[in-house]
Amino acid sequence: MTLAHDFPVWAAILVAFFVLGGSAITLVGSLGLLRLGTFYARTHAPTLGATMGMGTILCGSALYFSVLETRPVVHEVLIAVFITLTTPVTLMLLARAALYRDRAEGSPDVPAAERMEEAPQRPESAENRSEHEEPAR
Amino acid sequence: MSEFLLTWSLVLAQILLGLAMCCATFRLVTGPRAQDRILGLDTLYVNAMLMVVTFGIRSGSSLYFEAALVISLLGFVATVALAKFLMRGEVIE
Amino acid sequence: MSWLLPYPLLTAALLALWLLLNQSVSPGQIILGSVLAILAAWMMAALRPQKPRIRRPVAVFRLAGIVLVDIVRSNLAVGTIILSARKPGLNAGFMTIPLDMKSPQGLAVLSIIITSTPGTIWLNYDAAKGTLLLHVLDLVDETVWIRTIKGRYERLLMEIFE
Numbered sequence: 001m002t003l004a005h006d007f008p009v010w011a012a013i014l015v016a017f018f019v020l021g022g023s024a025i026t027l028v029g030s031l032g033l034l035r036l037g038t039f040y041a042r043t044h045a046p047t048l049g050a051t052m053g054m055g056t057i058l059c060g061s062a063l064y065f066s067v068l069e070t071r072p073v074v075h076e077v078l079i080a081v082f083i084t085l086t087t088p089v090t091l092m093l094l095a096r097a098a099l100y101r102d103r104a105e106g107s108p109d110v111p112a113a114e115r116m117e118e119a120p121q122r123p124e125s126a127e128n129r130s131e132h133e134e135p136a137r
Numbered sequence: 138m139s140e141f142l143l144t145w146s147l148v149l150a151q152i153l154l155g156l157a158m159c160c161a162t163f164r165l166v167t168g169p170r171a172q173d174r175i176l177g178l179d180t181l182y183v184n185a186m187l188m189v190v191t192f193g194i195r196s197g198s199s200l201y202f203e204a205a206l207v208i209s210l211l212g213f214v215a216t217v218a219l220a221k222f223l224m225r226g227e228v229i230e
Numbered sequence: 231m232s233w234l235l236p237y238p239l240l241t242a243a244l245l246a247l248w249l250l251l252n253q254s255v256s257p258g259q260i261i262l263g264s265v266l267a268i269l270a271a272w273m274m275a276a277l278r279p280q281k282p283r284i285r286r287p288v289a290v291f292r293l294a295g296i297v298l299v300d301i302v303r304s305n306l307a308v309g310t311i312i313l314s315a316r317k318p319g320l321n322a323g324f325m326t327i328p329l330d331m332k333s334p335q336g337l338a339v340l341s342i343i344i345t346s347t348p349g350t351i352w353l354n355y356d357a358a359k360g361t362l363l364l365h366v367l368d369l370v371d372e373t374v375w376i377r378t379i380k381g382r383y384e385r386l387l388m389e390i391f392e
Contacts, residue, residue: 012139016146019191023150023157025305026187029348030157030180032312033164039172040351041322042164044308044367046180047348049157049187052305057150057187061202064143064194073199075250079190079206083183086213088345088352090179093220095351095365098172100224111324111363 011067018060026053038109043095050087055080147195151188158184175219182212234268236275241267282335286389293386297343300382308348308367323369324353327362327376331384336391343383350375 029048036042058076065073102110161184164177186208193201235241241264248263249255284290311318331337341352344364354363366375 007139007143009139009142012142015194016142019150019194020146020153023153023187023191025309026184027153027157027160028309028312030160030184032308032318033177033180034160035312035318036322037317037320038322039170039176040324040365041318041367042173042176043351043365044322044349045312046176046183047346048305048308049180050183051301051346051348054183054187057190061190061194065199068197073253075199075202075253076190078247078250079186079202079209082206082209082213083186084346085342086209087179087183088342090213090216090220091345092341092352093217094172094175094179094223095353097220097223098170099353101172111326 008067011063015060015064018056018063022053022056022060025049025056029053039098040095043091043098047087047091050083054083143194147191150191151195154184154188154191158188171223175216175223178219179212179216182208182215186212235271237271237281240274241271244270280334282391284390285392289386289389293383293390296382296386297347300378301347304347304349311368321369322365322367325364325366325369325372325375327364327379329355329360329362329380329384331388331392332360333388333391336387339391340379340383340387344379 026049029045029050032045032048033042036045058080062074062076099110103112158181161177161180165174165181166177168174186205189201189205189208193199193205244267245260245263248266249259252259252263329337329340331340337355341355344350344352349367351365352362353365355361356363364375369375
């Protein structure tokens, strides 16, 4: 624990506010992972931590190091940019994979594929595969 | 005054983030389906990254920044590979 | 000049990344970072990606401001739903939105905006019909969401990219 003794109070209050607010928002998002009922509803929960929770905690970190080293420390921007660009990509891929699996199983809860080439072509499980009688290659 | 405030707010923030990681781990362990587990893993790595950032503030060393950067990049690659696996049943086609 | 800098925005972003990672703006780092960024942009030119044209740089900042405000607002909205609803997620549902935008860069930016705003997630874009499949956490009134996405984001993105 090497916190500076002469750290200004106004900055300490701001850092505490940012860090506590961000972690509280992240906790709410992760609670959503437990409370929401279906998979597609649950995909909305992690974005809370990945947008505002991440943003406020990184703000707090940048402010703390800038005041501590008395020079602007802004390399936290890099983490923010990476997370902002990557989290939507992973969530989209994951939701599309789940949609594909649900359609392959014929689940009534998801909208059906509108065009033939979107519809799942390849059966997933071994039982399905034996029904379709793929020709041996 | 400021040392007291920072110490306790960081401890409290780490407790909150630890609870958030517990929620994500619960979803990772219980499922019910594979996509729920991967969603739990995705949340877990973002929460772990934020936890590392708070550790960095606590210790006053900016070395933790690199660790957080690596966690965020590796977590992205892992989740993409797992989602691809769910979609096709194989990672490298 | 275009043989030296085929992708000026990419080069500038890579140089900024290099300087941020090294945490210094000394002349040596600037020269080394510039050389690396220009080399990387040349390698990118070998891949021949489609070059995006940003028509109105002012609209980029307006869009960024709007998205920032919307992310904060929907964070609070989704947080309220998670904490206070007795059975959260009952109103969740799928919806389709017809889009007029055709530019691939604009669609990519729109997908990132929609997915990173809590409460909405981009599922599928049908290029033949120009429709977008979304999943929305709080699907009470579809017209509100259509108005938000088409009026707030799509119009500005079309101004920027088309």
